[in-house]
Amino acid sequence: MSEMFVVAHISDLHFNGSEHHRSRVESVLHYINSRAEGIDALLITGDLVDRGTAAEYDEAFETIHSPLPTVITIGNHDDREHYNDRFRHDPSLAHANSSLTVNGVQLLLVDSSIPGRAGGYIDDDDLDWLEDQLHDAEPGTPALVAFHHPPVTVHMSYMDTIRQTGEERLAELVDRYPNIVAFLCGHIHSAAVTTFAGRPLCVAPGVSSTLNLPFEGSGVLNEGQPPGIAFHLIGDDNRIVTHFRAVMD
Numbered sequence: 260m261s262e263m264f265v266v267a268h269i270s271d272l273h274f275n276g277s278e279h280h281r282s283r284v285e286s287v288l289h290y291i292n293s294r295a296e297g298i299d300a301l302l303i304t305g306d307l308v309d310r311g312t313a314a315e316y317d318e319a320f321e322t323i324h325s326p327l328p329t330v331i332t333i334g335n336h337d338d339r340e341h342y343n344d345r346f347r348h349d350p351s352l353a354h355a356n357s358s359l360t361v362n363g364v365q366l367l368l369v370d371s372s373i374p375g376r377a378g379g380y381i382d383d384d385d386l387d388w389l390e391d392q393l394h395d396a397e398p399g400t401p402a403l404v405a406f407h408h409p410p411v412t413v414h415m416s417y418m419d420t421i422r423q424t425g426e427e428r429l430a431e432l433v434d435r436y437p438n439i440v441a442f443l444c445g446h447i448h449s450a451a452v453t454t455f456a457g458r459p460l461c462v463a464p465g466v467s468s469t470l471n472l473p474f475e476g477s478g479v480l481n482e483g484q485p486p487g488i489a490f491h492l493i494g495d496d497n498r499i500v501t502h503f504r505a506v507m508d
């Protein structure tokens with residue numbers, strides 16, 4: 260690993276044909292892409308689009324451009340088939356898992372979406388895939404494990420009803436891999452930091468919108484918040500430091 264590993268993490272783009280959402284995505288991508296020389300990868304943790312239509316994926320595909328190696332997984336607003344058609348071009352890839360090793364860090368993206376459901380669950384095949392990836396890596400390689408749905412509650416009453424469940428199976432796997440540095444996710448449209456299975460769990464801000472905490476307002480959306488990015492940095496001590504950035508238009 261050169262001096263420092265950096266991944267730019269964005270989430271919940273929710274392309275829906277509106278100029279508002281598209282321009283927020285363009286703003287964060289411009290911020291990241293114009294600093295690409297110092298960044299190793301771009302990570303997008305799902306809810307690329309809002310309703311899962313082919314037209315929304317066309318818009319997402321036309322807008323998401325970066326010189327960085329880019330890895331994406333999907334969320335509850337995504338449609339696995341339309342996503343695969345537009346972004347992967349390989350019908351054999353049933354689930355949106357992917358693995359990228361760059362600058363000495365293994366980025367592992369696991370599909371936590373359940374077709375037709377808002378909540379999340381990593382099914383057994385995908386957990387097996389994750390374990391295979393961890394097992395086959397060079398021993399001691401620092402790993403970041405990313406998915407859409409947080410596997411813990413976050414004190415957001417609706418989001419807590421549609422979090423990732425079955426998380427004890429993931430925690431059990433994680434116990435065998437001390438080289439997992441942190442978990443990365445999205446879904447709650449709120450930059451947040453907590454822990455899961457004894458490791459940091461960092462949630463990217465929502466690009467399309469931010470959701471209110473119970474004491475912030477009675478509406479669902481926190482209208483005043485700009486789109487944002489989480490930059491996750493890993494140094495020689497294999498410890499994660501996350502810096503959040505809000506991006507003004």
Ligand SMILES: [Fe+2]
Binds near residue numbers: 306
């Ligand atoms: Fe979302």
Ligand SMILES: [Fe+2]
Binds near residue numbers: 335407445446447
């Ligand atoms: Fe979501």
